[in-house]
Structure formats: C-alpha cells, structure tokens
Amino acid sequence: MIALILRHLYPAADPLRDYTVADDGTGPRITAWHLPTPQPTPAELAAALPAAQAAAQARADLTEAQAMLDERYRLYTRAVASGNTQDAADIQAEIQDILTxxxxVRNAAGAA
Structure with missing residues (x-):
C-alpha cells in the first residue's frame, strides 16, 4: 500500500531512485528518501490512502473502458466494411456510451 500511496502523492518520482520501500517482515516501510520534500509521516500516508485507492481504481476502469472502446471500433469498422449499416449504427451508439x-470517470478522478 505504501508504494501505491507514494505513486499517488509523487507521480513524477522514480521509485528506484527517489525513494525505496521494503518489507522486513514487520510490514512495508520507506527505507530511503531522496526527494527534496520531507518524507511523509505514517499519518500522512494513511490519510492519502483513500485517494490513492480511488485513483488506482479510476486507472483500472479507464484501462478496461479503453479496451472495450478499441473492440467496438474494430467491430464498427468491420460492420461498415461489410455494409451492415444497422449494426454499424448500434455499435456507434455503444461507442458514444463508452466515451461518455x-x-x-476522468471528471470524477479529477474532482477527487
């Protein structure tokens, strides 16, 4: 979870160069910190967890929606190429729903 939170709080940071997270059996913790900002406290990390989880879920939702959109565009192209105008119209409506x-999702992620 710490790595997820740090990726959320410091998206431009390189986890191999700017900080290190390790688990020595007592739970994950920050073992090295090389960013110019102060290392976040456990309380700050805990407070950022819900937003980090929401952002991760939004990324997963967007990835899934993009895959669906790609498939619908392939189906649309196939329907148009075969002259199946009714299927093309139905698929175009699905494409619009996916884009909406x-x-x-992007608006909700931006507002969070």
Whole structure:
C-alpha cells in the first residue's frame, strides 16, 4: 500500500531512485528518501490512502473502458466494411456510451 500511496502523492518520482520501500517482515516501510520534500509521516500516508485507492481504481476502469472502446471500433469498422449499416449504427451508439463513461470517470478522478 505504501508504494501505491507514494505513486499517488509523487507521480513524477522514480521509485528506484527517489525513494525505496521494503518489507522486513514487520510490514512495508520507506527505507530511503531522496526527494527534496520531507518524507511523509505514517499519518500522512494513511490519510492519502483513500485517494490513492480511488485513483488506482479510476486507472483500472479507464484501462478496461479503453479496451472495450478499441473492440467496438474494430467491430464498427468491420460492420461498415461489410455494409451492415444497422449494426454499424448500434455499435456507434455503444461507442458514444463508452466515451461518455470515460469522460465521467476522468471528471470524477479529477474532482477527487
């Protein structure tokens, strides 16, 4: 979880160069910190967890929606190429629904 939180709090940081997280059997902890900002405290990390989890879920949702969109575009192209205008229209409506969903996820992630 610490790595997820740090990726959320410091998206431009390189986890191999700027900080290190390790687990010695007592739980994960920051073992090295090379960023110019102060190392976050356990309380700060705990407070950032819900936002980090929400951002990770939004990324997963966007990845899944993009895969669905790619598939619908392939189906649309196939329907148009075969002259199947009814299927093409139905697929185009699905594409619009997916694009609307993607925008909603992006807006919700931006507001969080």
């Amino acid at each position: 969903y993607i925008q909603e």
